[in-house]
Amino acid sequence: MSKKVTELREIAKIEAERMREANPAQYFERNLHQLGFSEPEHALLQTIKEMTDNALDAAEVGNILPEIIIEVEETKEEITLPPQAGKIRKANMYRVRVEDNGIGIVSNKIALSMGKVLFGSKLFTMKQMRGQQGVGISAVILYSQLTSLKPATVISKIEGEEKATKVVLKINVDKNEPIVLEEQKIDWNKEHGTSVEVFIPARYTDKIDKYILELSIGNPHASFILRKKIEGRKSELVINRTTEKIPPPAKEIKPHLSSVDPGILQRMAEVDKDCKTLVSFLSKHFASISPETAKKILKAAKLSYNLPPKQIKADKILEVARNIKLRRPKLEVLSNIGEEAMIAALKNRFKDAEFIAAVSRPPWTYQGIPFQVEVGVAIGGKEVANYINPKRITVIRLANKVPLPYDLSDCLLYKTVNEIDWKNYGLELNERGVPVVPTVFVTSLVASKVPYTSPGKFAVASVEEIHDELTLALQELGRKIREYTYKKRKQESIAKRYEFFRGYYEVLAEEVGLITGGKVDVSNVLKRLFKEVRNVENVE
């Protein structure tokens, strides 16, 4: 109002002129902090996370025992960061390289798979995998070139090739395309695998070691070597695999009809080229839909069986499918850790722990998506004591076998451990609700699709079914803990009584002397007495 006609009209036209399209590289470059690339400390961890995710996936797809080398080298180049609150801040440039023995990348796809955002083989597949979105490694390269101006170096080799391919690349953000600066065949003393190297301003903390250790608990069949060079000092953390057994491979699944969105169902039917009828379309594309079930659904939806898929009425079909009990999907598609393997990994990590246990629940589903939870615990000993945060219950959270280092308080895995009243299972708690004896819990969720709370994959969202399964697993773990604490308390009680008797040692010796009319072996008497006490205890 109070505006001349022409003026508002002009503004609308100027706005229209300003409209333009952005590509995913531009979008994610601007939103890197939401993917975990913010400050030097976080960015280093996030870089290693994305690289090791890919490394483990590349081994898993080939059913290979992973051998992963992580190099973190602080270079002498010091750079100034953007000032914060008026203060000048510095950081060193780091070289970060991760090498795996995975299947490798076919040479003509190396640049694209690294240097194009939303490009990859894992995109939108319904299969348990660490990475899934086609953003991770390209975000690392975006962050690296943004902050260091340096390109990434990728070396990859597939089985049977004599030479490896080395590609030095950057990302052209305005085109969302890789810029290949150098490409050549090189000798590489490796049968197959991939190596990715970037430079970023960073700051090393022992969170890196902790992350790799947690990663090894989620992947006990993998070996890790973390080579560090920090402040000129070299050191190495070697974690050998604690099992030679490769976990069962994860399988791709079909969507479940009860939880697919109408818009997706409609589109799937419209683009389908193979199926002649709705019956064949439904039974081909969805989990646990036999032709008979498809017919039943179509009949209830008042749609003819033989309609071509294009004539689908997705809303009608889903109205029926969501109101009947469909068979749950096949659950044997997940690759879990396993109780034995988790126990072995925990024993390897916490060598002097007094008690270690693990519980695997059978797989279940949420929204038609298979998932499985496993939990573990390590109690007592110096290594656990050194590991825990005394201010709260310590929970190692794993999602598809990858540690979740941030957003603890938002995470279903952490919240559920906190809901359990561990006192009921014999764990004495301090005023903060933290076990008095050092205790670390492990919670692991594997799923064909993990419900993360954000694109950074920092925390698991609250899903009723997962919460229920996790609670059952933790309660079962609790019962194992109770057995242990019960035994331990009994032992302590026996020890106490023994001490009690020892207090009467002198008196006893005298009394026994009087009765027997001479000196006797008091320790023998004590032993016998103590045996009786023990028998009394066992009867209790």
Next chain:
Amino acid sequence: MSKKVTELREIAKIEAERMREANPAQYFERNLHQLGFSEPEHALLQTIKEMTDNALDAAEVGNILPEIIIEVEETKEEITLPPQAGKIRKANMYRVRVEDNGIGIVSNKIALSMGKVLFGSKLFTMKQMRGQQGVGISAVILYSQLTSLKPATVISKIEGEEKATKVVLKINVDKNEPIVLEEQKIDWNKEHGTSVEVFIPARYTDKIDKYILELSIGNPHASFILRKKIEGRKSELVINRTTEKIPPPAKEIKPHLSSVDPGILQRMAEVDKDCKTLVSFLSKHFASISPETAKKILKAAKLSYNLPPKQIKADKILEVARNIKLRRPKLEVLSNIGEEAMIAALKNRFKDAEFIAAVSRPPWTYQGIPFQVEVGVAIGGKEVANYINPKRITVIRLANKVPLPYDLSDCLLYKTVNEIDWKNYGLELNERGVPVVPTVFVTSLVASKVPYTSPGKFAVASVEEIHDELTLALQELGRKIREYTYKKRKQESIAKRYEFFRGYYEVLAEEVGLITGGKVDVSNVLKRLFKEVRNVENVE
């Protein structure tokens, strides 16, 4: 290992075959829950949030007093949602429409600006705006077609046009393009503006009303009409503007050299076509860089003034720029609420509040980005009592004048209010730390770029400079609260003494009678006595 050469090679080739590209529509369709589109209740609020964001921005860009109509109609169509934990769940289909009197959209850009993800006029501009990423409204349409199969209907008109343009559209997700189902010129009894209508399965709760009320506190110059039809019953919430003064328009800013990333600086120089020298490039594209400052920086970076921009050494320049004190950017680019306007809005919202105050801090910067914080408070009265959550301190959080309805505990705006010890400012707190007298705080952050924690724009990330400014604002507000609580306590104390004297009424009357030798007007005596008491109070 233990694999034949050919097998791993084959897997690598199959993986390469599977590699493909995804577009932003596909990415966001799959990740809608991260943008707030999850369950029917959330999705309704998120839809209204995105639509009103755009509505207010469309008025602001034209310097128009906004008049916004929000229609929320529960239709009779009931649909079944995907089952959860084995339970069948239903929701009604809702029609949601938001109409504004903004500048309107030029007709040939209506479909694109609504039906293409990452397309818009606000993309990546450094300017205080509600929407900024080019995702919001297209996410609404993606969610709507996914869940209801129904298209969106957009009507828009720019000033001077006789007829409005009506476009009925969907989004082709596989191409990230709008599909125009219908386009025609229609009569529209409006000078200019835009209306967007979608259908989604939803569930109405009074969070919607609360959201609009909070929105009106952030935008006291806007009028809102919320028309509801829920369970067949019509109702209307009308909020008239409490000020006719349009806030100062937000201005676009240039980036600040101290906080630009090396990669961005390098790219800006490489694509620059207008500037002949680095001096002119730096002083043209960056805030507060005069040609003299540019020369100083280049000299320290050992770069010749007259180098063409393409020969920039971004790292060298930033190494200098981040180590010297650059002038802070011009701060008069923000559009804040203002103390008076916030007080008027709070008075309108909490009509019987006993105390209302507001504090605006002057603008400041974080990472070269101008921001400004404002805070307000309403204490006492039934309306505040009805509004608050008694379990915690109630904080209305506004970011660029838009309420943040989720992720409270993660949000800097909430956390900072909780850090203040309100007891020091005379607010009595209960054992939960919540003021005993009903109290609602308002915190508002406006910034050329708000540091959100996630793409859903639910919470403000922790930024030291914003935290400091917010603390100062809340402390100043605290001092105003203390004045009020001090006065109030004095009044209560006076009232108490008065009551005390009233208790002696009879005795006094008798005593006075004895002294004066006859009956006197006791109330007069009391009044005089009370006056003395009051004087004593004032001296204290």
